[in-house]
Amino acid sequence: MTKDNVQGAGEEEQQAQSKKALKKQQKEAEKAAKKAEKQAKLAAEQQEADEDDFAKDRYGICPMVQSQQKLDRALVRVQDLTPEKAEQQIWVRARIHTSRAKGKQCFLVLRHQQFTVQALLAVGDRASKQMVKFAANLTKESIIDVEAVVKKVEQKIESCSQQDVELHVERIFVISQSEARLPLQLEDAVRPEGEGDEEGRATVNQDTRLDNRVIDLRTTTSQAIFRLQSGVCQLFRDTLINKGFVEIQTPKIISAASEGGANVFTVSYFKTSAYLAQSPQLYKQMCICADFDKVFCVGPVFRAEDSNTHRHLTEFVGLDIEMAFNYHYHEVIDSITDTMVQIFKGLRDRFQTEIQMVNKQYPSEPFKFLEPTLRLEYKEAVAMLKAAGVEMGDEEDLSTPNEKLLGRLVKDKYDTDFYVLDKYPLAVRPFYTMPDPNNPKYSNSYDMFMRGEEILSGAQRVHDAQLLTERAMHHGIDLEKIKAYIDSFRYGAPPHAGGGIGLERVTMLYLGLHNVRQTSMFPRDPKRLTP
């Protein structure tokens, strides 16, 4: 290094420094300029915002409704917005389904349960720019109150349920705001599976739905499913009450397991433990011995089965029937099948809208049945299966695939999705099943199937204490545990029979869905305890 170089470097340094300083200064100047610009812009906007907001009092966020005042205002439901109300000025409370701003206009779709309607907010003499901006920024799912004029439209709005009208908004207030980020989008939740894969759009998988059940239940499909389920329960009750049945409530905390020791939940009961009822079987029968003749009960059933299948839940709603008969248990089968047929007819005639709505997302064949219900005997079923190539013994129980195949064969021949299979082999039924009088290998028991899956298992019950004791011993059951049960038949018991169905399973099979969790509001299975 020479002095010159050092000097040169120093000079360069100085030059560089000054260059650097220059650059720095330039940068700072730029920043300051930008900041000033921004501030000027904001100021300008503020000015804009302050000036000309003539619509200030026609929109906003309402304070939380703590019942401060009692407004005498009639709110019209979305489903009642029809061309008859054209030109009327009405108030509507609904959720924001979607909102889309386009220049000086904002298109909102308002939704209430299954019904949607389009609403339009345009800058004009009633609405200011700020109001339109406010509407466009509202979060989805917020609940709003809207005052609007109902207008008829010439072209039908295909995407909404109310296709002939739209609302021209005059006032818009937020009653309850929703968080901006939703865990799942409602359009995705309603999209059919195939469509999602094809167009690359998202569908929501079952676990996400069940974790955020509150939002998932808002979809049109879920609303339709559970309204239909409510219809099933109501038709069940109405039909049985008309037949002279009495509704009873049975205890769910019991001292001994009724069906078998394996699948029962234990609860701690003060100093001892008790069990949650697996079925109301014992108590239904005791009611018959207590002269109620025809009883039914609707209540929860708890099965601690560690099966993670599409059709098992640990807790479900059981609809159970028990009936005393005169001479033959077929009187009871006829009564039960007639009840089921009345339920199917009621659903077919009164719930078509709901069925169509579910089919949009989950297409399926309509449910077919015969009146009076088809009754086949177990031997016929075995013959049909053998003719179709299945190898099975005459007294073997039907496995699930065989049941499904049998369902398809019966559908082919008789075109019905619902039928009864009578006279099951005695070996595969519980100890309280009455054996067949003519053939000791068979029993007076029956199963009912919907779309090839079993929904009801029933039988004529043994009503004689001695025979019951023999059968229990034959099955190796501890007599001490069922002493109270056997005792109820010692003081005169009428011959009786019955059966029970699961509400969720029946709804699932009627609609042709594939997983019972879709028809259970807050399902319980071995892996899920909340919500």
Add this chain to the structure above:
Amino acid sequence: MPMYKVKPVSPADIKIDVPSCMYKSPNVHAHGMNCGEHALQNGEVDPSLKALEERQDEVLRRLYELKATVDGFAKTVTTPDADLDASTPSPGPAESVFKGTADLDSLLGKDLGALRDIVINANPARPPLSLLVLHALLCQRYQVLSSVHVHSSVSAVPPPLLSCLGPRHIDSYARQRFQLGFTLIWKDVSELQMKFSTQSMCPIEGEANVARFLFRLLGAEPQDPVAATQMDCWIDKAVFQLSEGGSKDRAAVLRSLNAALGRSPWLLGQEFSLADIVCACFVLRAGQTTSAPVNVQRWLKSCQNLGHFDCVYPFLQ
């Protein structure tokens, strides 16, 4: 205890002067006799009364028998080939007209220990009358479990259609006791359809074709190919011209029926056959039987007399 004795009103032996031109009858009041014994001793009157009574009974009985025989003959004359029991005065259910035999196993497949169920899907707007007649004939030959169902595609069906196969059999709870099942389902179908064994048989469509299948089960098919062809020809005429054709076609069929029935009592000659069943049902369904030609009306009356068509009349307007 001695019986109460009435004291004699008049002494027993009174001498009366009786004119000799009168008949003499024994003294009723003679001591120690009562009327009954007296009647027995007097043999000529009572046995002859008895004999008279017996003769009267005999004559009356023979008269009734004769009347019944004449009635039977009268019916036989108008319905040849019918096998009516001439001694029963009231017309009971007709005996089976067909005497042939049919092997159910070869026609319907091996019996696997389960009820062999024939399923027929029909539209309630067009009840299959010929199949109802064939059902009645089958019930006479075999033990048939009949049932009627309404499919969910139809909302309501008039009550006569629900009981068209007759009352429910007492043993219907034990399906295995029957040789054959006959299940009629009222359904919203465009064409009548029959299903039997879905794995090995395709469904049979059309009332006439199902009728041909069921007729085979009675074992009464004509063995002679000419007769069999004529039978098929008549059935096709009934299906295509009587029910599906216009009024001109119908008139033409009625004329040819009239001509054929002028030559013989039944369409195929002396034997009652499926051709008569199908054609009669289609003619009855087309209506206006009172304006049909003479031979056709006579033939329809014969069919009615056979008794198999009773199930059909409730469905004609």
